[in-house]
Amino acid sequence: MDTDQRLREAAEKLALTLAQGGMQKTTARVMTALLYTRQDAMTAADLCAQLSISSGAVSTAVKQLIPLGLIERVPAPGSRRDHYRFRQGAWASLMSQQNAMLATMGAAAQEGLDAAGQDSVTGRRLHEMKDFYAYMTEQLIPLIDSWRERYAAQHAGTSR
Amino acid sequence: MDTDQRLREAAEKLALTLAQGGMQKTTARVMTALLYTRQDAMTAADLCAQLSISSGAVSTAVKQLIPLGLIERVPAPGSRRDHYRFRQGAWASLMSQQNAMLATMGAAAQEGLDAAGQDSVTGRRLHEMKDFYAYMTEQLIPLIDSWRERYAAQHAGTSR
DNA sequence: TAGAGCCTTCAGAGATATGTAAATTCTCTG
DNA sequence: CAGAGAATTTACATATCTCTGAAGGCTCTA
Numbered sequence: 001m002d003t004d005q006r007l008r009e010a011a012e013k014l015a016l017t018l019a020q021g022g023m024q025k026t027t028a029r030v031m032t033a034l035l036y037t038r039q040d041a042m043t044a045a046d047l048c049a050q051l052s053i054s055s056g057a058v059s060t061a062v063k064q065l066i067p068l069g070l071i072e073r074v075p076a077p078g079s080r081r082d083h084y085r086f087r088q089g090a091w092a093s094l095m096s097q098q099n100a101m102l103a104t105m106g107a108a109a110q111e112g113l114d115a116a117g118q119d120s121v122t123g124r125r126l127h128e129m130k131d132f133y134a135y136m137t138e139q140l141i142p143l144i145d146s147w148r149e150r151y152a153a154q155h156a157g158t159s160r
Numbered sequence: 161m162d163t164d165q166r167l168r169e170a171a172e173k174l175a176l177t178l179a180q181g182g183m184q185k186t187t188a189r190v191m192t193a194l195l196y197t198r199q200d201a202m203t204a205a206d207l208c209a210q211l212s213i214s215s216g217a218v219s220t221a222v223k224q225l226i227p228l229g230l231i232e233r234v235p236a237p238g239s240r241r242d243h244y245r246f247r248q249g250a251w252a253s254l255m256s257q258q259n260a261m262l263a264t265m266g267a268a269a270q271e272g273l274d275a276a277g278q279d280s281v282t283g284r285r286l287h288e289m290k291d292f293y294a295y296m297t298e299q300l301i302p303l304i305d306s307w308r309e310r311y312a313a314q315h316a317g318t319s320r
Numbered sequence: 321t322a323g324a325g326c327c328t329t330c331a332g333a334g335a336t337a338t339g340t341a342a343a344t345t346c347t348c349t350g
Numbered sequence: 351c352a353g354a355g356a357a358t359t360t361a362c363a364t365a366t367c368t369c370t371g372a373a374g375g376c377t378c379t380a
Contacts, residue, residue, distance in 0.1 A: 006275035007282065014268040021261060022182020026368075035289070036272050040281050044327075054370050059328055080325060080378065086285055091292040101181060108174045112196050115166035122167065122198050125246055128311070129195070132251040135307050143303075147295050151288070186339075204357075214340050219358055240348065240355065322380090329374075336367075344359070350352095 004038065008050075011036040026053060030061035034071055034086040041074050041085035069093030089151075092144050099140055106133035164198065168210075171196040186213060190221035194231055194246040201234050201245035229253030249311075252304050259300055266293035 011032035018028040029051050034042060042050075044058045051058075062084060065071045070090045074083040087093070109130035116122040171192035178188040189211050194202060202210075204218045211218075222244060225231045230250045234243040247253070269290035276282040 003275055007272060010268065010271045010275060013271075014265075017264060017268070024368080035285060036276075036282060038276065038280065038282050055327075056329080056371080057369055060368085063328090082327075088288065091289060095296065104177060105174075108170065108177070111170045111173075112167060115163055115170060116196075116198065120198065121200050122196060125195060128248065129251055131311065132307060135310075136255065136303070139303050143296070143299050147292060150295075151291065184338080215357070216341080216359080217339055220338085223358090242357075324379085325377090327374105327376080330372090332370090334367105334369080336365105338363105338365080340361105340363085342360090342362105344357105346357075347355090349354085 007036040007038065024061070024064070026051075026057050027061040027064045029053075030058060031065055031070055031086075034084055041076075041083040043076075043079075043081040043083055045081065047084070068097060089148065092148055092151075095140075095144055099137060099144075102133050102137045102140065106130055106137060109133065167196040167198065184221070184224070186211075186217050187221040187224050189213075190218060191225055191230055191246075194244055201236075201243040203236075203239075203241045203243055205241065207244070228257060249308070252308055252311075255300075255304055259297060259304075262293050262297045262300065266290055266297060269293065 012029070014035075015025070015028040015032040018032070019025040023031075030047055033047055033050055039046075044055055044062075047053070047058045048055055062071065062073075066073065070087060070093065071084050072087045074085045076083040106129075109126045112126040113123060113130065116126065118124075118127065172189065174195075175185070175188040175192040178192070179185040183191075190207055193207060193210055199206075204215055204222075207213070207218045208215055222231065222233075226233065230247060230253065231244050232247045234245045236243040266289075269286045272286040273283060273290065276286065278284075278287065
């Protein structure tokens with residue numbers, strides 16, 4: 001089987017997994033297409049053709065992926081079409097986003113504690129929750145940073 | 161406003177957030193109901209009444225929450241009804257589950273590398289992905305373990 | 321500044337998914 | 351061991367979501 005074919009299948013497979021994990025199916029397909037493509041970047045038309053979806057669907061997917069820091073719009077010299085590219089550092093961005101969720105969980109725990117008080121069954125449950133998310137938030141941020149540094153160091157002087 | 165009311169609202173609010181993050185709405189509502197309740201545990205009937213949902217819906221939600229390690233079925237002395245309780249250590253379990261996803265991502269990266277080879281645009285993209293998830297998997301597991309230990313130490317001799 | 325090309329938005333169709341109600345199965349008690 | 355109570359499963363109805371196709375709007379060029 002040729003390389004392109006294998007890559008496309010890997011892309012679809014991962015998209016399916018991500019979809020089951022809560023990401024929208026089309027959004028996931030667009031993301032993995034950009035991740036596994038052999039090109040540096042793809043146009044909206046490329047994505048329409050490869051994934052058999054309408055330009056509207058591509059537009060929607062892109063609108064979700066860009067704020068997540070997973071892809072970026074690339075100015076295309078000599079072409080009026082937008083090009084989309086999987087971003088360097090995308091994974092670290094994604095993980096950082098999830099940090100925001102950790103903070104939300106911590107806040108939710110606090111809110112419950114304010115209502116229930118510490119000395120109750122509820123209080124003990126929520127206290128564990130608050131502790132856990134406080135700990136995770138605290139630990140995860142430096143973890144991501146340290147990876148960013150490690151990666152930057154490793155690739156010093158390397159451009160795309 | 162009374163305490164119960166505040167807790168219920170906090171529960172619904174968090175459920176909504178979780179639902180937007182990909183969890184099923186009813187599953188999330190059941191989970192947060194058990195998290196914020198002032199009782200130690202609730203019966204299926206309690207959940208039906210409080211959330212205005214059918215027993216079938218409760219059954220489905222419970223079936224999803226138990227494998228995640230978020231809630232547990234509690235033998236109820238003197239009652240034939242099943243009682244459900246939010247589990248101690250639930251959050252750590254949940255986070256561990258997410259670790260499985262990290263491993264999956266790493267594997268997906270490897271699969272692409274096998275097809276594309278290292279020396280290509282695709283190869284470089286996937287290499288970053290593989291590195292990132294390898295690093296995260298490696299770091300996150302001890303992190304969760306260390307919290308478990310910390311928590312166990314803090315609560316030594318404490319029973320629910 | 322007019323026009324072409326491309327992206328985005330919108331309304332409606334189609335598909336998916338989710339809850340309900342009823343039938344079934346399971347389990348414990350008398 | 352029969353029966354009652356409860357949980358689960360199933361089929362169906364409903365609600366939600368997501369894609370498409372077309373219209374609208376922007377931007378760059380000539």
